[in-house]
Amino acid sequence: MGEPQKKNQAHVDEHEGIDLRGTLFGVGVVGFVIIIMWFGVWSLFLSR
Amino acid sequence: MNMHKYEKIWIFFGSATLLVFLTLVGISAFYMGNKPPSCAVTLDPETVREHALFKEPGLKEIGDNEYQLTIVASAFDYDVGNPEKVIEIPKGAKVHVSSTTTDVIHGFEIAGTNVNMMLEPGYISTYTNTFKNAGTYTLVCNEYCGVGHHLMSATIEVVE
Numbered sequence: 746m747g748e749p750q751k752k753n754q755a756h757v758d759e760h761e762g763i764d765l766r767g768t769l770f771g772v773g774v775v776g777f778v779i780i781i782m783w784f785g786v787w788s789l790f791l792s793r
Numbered sequence: 794m795n796m797h798k799y800e801k802i803w804i805f806f807g808s809a810t811l812l813v814f815l816t817l818v819g820i821s822a823f824y825m826g827n828k829p830p831s832c833a834v835t836l837d838p839e840t841v842r843e844h845a846l847f848k849e850p851g852l853k854e855i856g857d858n859e860y861q862l863t864i865v866a867s868a869f870d871y872d873v874g875n876p877e878k879v880i881e882i883p884k885g886a887k888v889h890v891s892s893t894t895t896d897v898i899h900g901f902e903i904a905g906t907n908v909n910m911m912l913e914p915g916y917i918s919t920y921t922n923t924f925k926n927a928g929t930y931t932l933v934c935n936e937y938c939g940v941g942h943h944l945m946s947a948t949i950e951v952v953e
Binding site: 760768769772773780787790792793 | 797798810
C-alpha cells in the first residue's frame with residue numbers, strides 16, 4: 746500500500762529554491778536594447 | 794495561477810513596453826500625420842506622358858511653401874524636368890512627391906530622407922515629405938532595373 750494522501754496541507758511555495766534572477770537580468774537587457782533601438786529609429790524618422 | 798515574482802515583473806515590463814510602442818505609433822500616424830507611401834492611383838503605363846500629372850515633370854508651387862514634385866522614371870533615367878537633373882527645394886517646404894515608371898520596376902529613394910518608394914508600371918507612387926534640413930540629397934534607384942541601374946540618379950538641393 747502506498748502512503749496515505751495528506752489532507753489540509755499548508756500552502757507550499759512551488760517556486761521555492763528556483764532562482765530566476767539571471768533570467769530577469771537577461772530579459773531586462775534584451776528589453777533595454779529593444780527600447781533603445783526602437784526610440785533610436787523613431788527619432789531618426791522624425792528628424793529626417 | 795501562481796507565478797514567480799520575477800515572471801510578473803517581466804510580463805508587466807513587456808506589456809507596458811508594447812503599450813508605449815503602440816501608443817506612439819498611433820500618435821505618429823493619427824496626430825502627426827505620418828503615413829507610408831501610397832500607390833492607390835493607377836494609370837496606363839503606355840500613356841504616362843499624356844497623363845495630366847506627368848505631362849511636364851518637375852517642381853511646381855501649389856500653395857504657401859507647398860510644392861508638387863513629379864518625376865517620370867524609365868530605364869535608366871529620372872525625368873525631373875531639366876537636363877541637369879537638379880531640383881531646388883526651399884528648406885522647410887512641404888513637397889508632395891508623385892512618380893511612376895514607363896517600363897520596369899524602379900526604386901525611388903532620396904537618400905538621407907524618409908522618401909523611399911517602389912515605382913511599379915501602372916501605378917502612381919506618392920509620398921508627402923517636409924524637407925527640414927538644408928543640403929544636397931541624391932535621388933537613387935534602389936531596385937535593380939537593368940545594366941544601367943547604377944546610372945539612375947538625380948540631385949535634390951534643399952536651400953535656405
